[in-house]
Amino acid sequence: xxxxxxxxxxxxxxxxxxxxxxxxxxxxxxxxxxxxxxxxxxxxxxxxxxxxxxxxxxxxxxxxxxxxxxxxxxxxxxxxxxxxxxxxxxxxxxxxxxxxxxxxxxxxxxxxxxxxxxxxxxxxxxxxxxxxxxxxxxxxxxxxxxxxxxxxxxxxxxxxxxxxxxxxxxxxxxxxxxxxxxxxxxxxxxxxxxxxxxxxxxxxxxxxxxxxxxxxxxxxxxxxxxxxxxxxxxxxxxxxxxxxxxxxxx
Numbered sequence: 001x002x003x004x005x006x007x008x009x010x011x012x013x014x015x016x017x018x019x020x021x022x023x024x025x026x027x028x029x030x031x032x033x034x035x036x037x038x039x040x041x042x043x044x045x046x047x048x049x050x051x052x053x054x055x056x057x058x059x060x061x062x063x064x065x066x067x068x069x070x071x072x073x074x075x076x077x078x079x080x081x082x083x084x085x086x087x088x089x090x091x092x093x094x095x096x097x098x099x100x101x102x103x104x105x106x107x108x109x110x111x112x113x114x115x116x117x118x119x120x121x122x123x124x125x126x127x128x129x130x131x132x133x134x135x136x137x138x139x140x141x142x143x144x145x146x147x148x149x150x151x152x153x154x155x156x157x158x159x160x161x162x163x164x165x166x167x168x169x170x171x172x173x174x175x176x177x178x179x180x181x182x183x184x185x186x187x188x189x190x191x192x193x194x195x196x197x198x199x200x201x202x203x204x205x206x207x208x209x210x211x212x213x214x215x216x217x218x219x220x221x222x223x224x225x226x227x228x229x230x231x232x233x234x235x236x237x238x239x240x241x242x243x244x245x246x247x248x249x250x
Contacts, residue, residue: 015056022052113174113250120181120245121171126189127209127233127240130159161210164234169244170226175219177248179227184211185243186231195243208235211242 173179186209187198200206203213212230220226227246233239 013060015052015059019052019056110250113177117173117177117180117248117250120183120247121173123169123171123244123246125167125169125231125242127165127167127231127242129239130163130165130208130234130236132159132163132236159208159234159236161232161234164232166230166232167242168228168230169242170228171244171246172220172224172226173246173248174250175223175225177225177250179215179217179246179248181245181247182215182227182229183245183247184229185245186211186240189239189241198243202229207240209233209240209242 182202184200184202185195185198186200186206187193187195188207191198200211202211202215204210210232212232215227215229218226218228229244231242
């Protein structure tokens with residue numbers, strides 16, 4: 001309760017009490033005067049006291065209503081503060097939960113990427129046989145000495161390394177990863193030998209096929225990069241399957 005309302009209530013109570021006392025005294029005097037002589041002029045003091053009582057009651061009622069209104073306003077303000085505090089607490093809890101969930105998600109993703117880096121990213125491709133340029137025999141040309149035209153058979157065409165079919169194997173890894181190992185494999189397409197026995201070194205020739213001397217590293221997109229290894233195949237007999245495994249660490 002504020003000081004002004006408390007002062008109004010005290011003043012109204014004191015005025016009302018004094019008025020009641022004055023009214024009692026006036027009524028006693030009026031009664032005494034009436035008993036002494038009926039012809040004496042009537043006093044207006046009781047009416048004045050009654051008027052003062054009415055005014056004091058009005059002031060007290062106004063002060064009481066102000067006090068009740070202030071109590072309601074105070075209760076409403078307290079409720080608003082509590083609700084605002086609850087909303088802020090819920091917002092803080094939601095933000096902390098979001099941060100915790102984002103941190104847990106990032107940790108899980110990092111763990112998955114580390115597991116993939118340990119196992120290795122596998123890339124495979126099939127390279128078709130080389131198609132060399134065909135030598136066309138001119139009609140009427142003479143056959144080699146000792147070989148008749150009927151029995152002469154052309155030799156099987158062959159490719160050179162400059163005519164080789166080439167392919168580039170590319171593996172995508174995180175941009176902040178460090179390559180720890182690049183394993184290279186190649187075998188004939190119709191072979192069933194295990195990959196462990198078909199491993200090659202970079203730059204090593206095997207079955208008229210060869211991997212490039214070193215791999216190339218280039219950015220791919222936000223947060224990723226590519227590890228690429230070239231492969232050349234110049235055999236005209238059969239196709240080959242190539243395989244690359246890129247291992248990395250974070």
